[in-house]
Amino acid sequence: MKPDATFEELKNAPGRKPLSVIITTYNEDINIGACIESVSWADEILVVDSFSTDRTVEIIKSYPVKLEQREYFGSAAQKNWALDRVVHDWVLIVDADERVPEPLAREILTMLNGDPPEDGYYIRRENLFVDKVIRHSGWSTDRVIRLFRRDKGRYPNRRVHADLSVEGPTPELENPFFHYTFRSFDQYFEKFLNYAEWGAAQAYREGRSVGFVSIAGRPAWRFFRTYVLQLGILDGLHGLVLCLLQSFGVFLKYARLWEYRVRAAAGETISLPAFDDDPSTWQSSGGDD
Numbered sequence: 001m002k003p004d005a006t007f008e009e010l011k012n013a014p015g016r017k018p019l020s021v022i023i024t025t026y027n028e029d030i031n032i033g034a035c036i037e038s039v040s041w042a043d044e045i046l047v048v049d050s051f052s053t054d055r056t057v058e059i060i061k062s063y064p065v066k067l068e069q070r071e072y073f074g075s076a077a078q079k080n081w082a083l084d085r086v087v088h089d090w091v092l093i094v095d096a097d098e099r100v101p102e103p104l105a106r107e108i109l110t111m112l113n114g115d116p117p118e119d120g121y122y123i124r125r126e127n128l129f130v131d132k133v134i135r136h137s138g139w140s141t142d143r144v145i146r147l148f149r150r151d152k153g154r155y156p157n158r159r160v161h162a163d164l165s166v167e168g169p170t171p172e173l174e175n176p177f178f179h180y181t182f183r184s185f186d187q188y189f190e191k192f193l194n195y196a197e198w199g200a201a202q203a204y205r206e207g208r209s210v211g212f213v214s215i216a217g218r219p220a221w222r223f224f225r226t227y228v229l230q231l232g233i234l235d236g237l238h239g240l241v242l243c244l245l246q247s248f249g250v251f252l253k254y255a256r257l258w259e260y261r262v263r264a265a266a267g268e269t270i271s272l273p274a275f276d277d278d279p280s281t282w283q284s285s286g287g288d289d
Contacts, residue, residue, distance in 0.1 A: 022086060034099060038100040092147050121148065123146050204260045223244065
């Protein structure tokens, strides 16, 4: 393929390896249309929705994509489940609040027009907080494995903060995702509270204990690390609000875990969010084109 090939030439080149895109959603009507449009060049798009109650499903159905619905057991379970339902060997996973800009799309298509040397690739994320790309606070180094051969990658059995594992080296692509993680408190706060709840539930299932250091020390350390050591202060008021929110999220997680432990010690049965304990979700089924 010539180096100055157009986007359409890259997309339609004979012999290009086909690509499946996986998107998971729940109440993402503010995001899903733009997300799908940013990957409309892919050969297959599978959206797995967790029974959204807003206009998400209506919007999805207006695009030529495959739609499945499944109870939400965490991001890792949804994505593993979807991996067994796409048809192509190469997969790109995109969250609903992410976008694939054209430079990243060109880079992926160029790679698939050749012989990718590895089985998985990291992609950086440019994280937008309200109206600004955050350059510090640890967000500037945010990267995730999202492009990979589907029979070589799997998420671990965790409800939150599960990182895809791929066999062998995983280099980083040059171009990033755009990640619209926080547009407003109205859009963000439900997700923020859910992550604290799910993190506490994961820790409870793992038998982790909680005390003064966890509840007071961990949030303080998170703020100091992100705002001072990782230079969140250089992001101005955006950085201050972001680092305080991250610290508060840590506090909520461990306070909730403490509540679970107190209630369990009093003989209560703790009702946790649903987890996917089906072994087939966590084991790759392999498969060929």
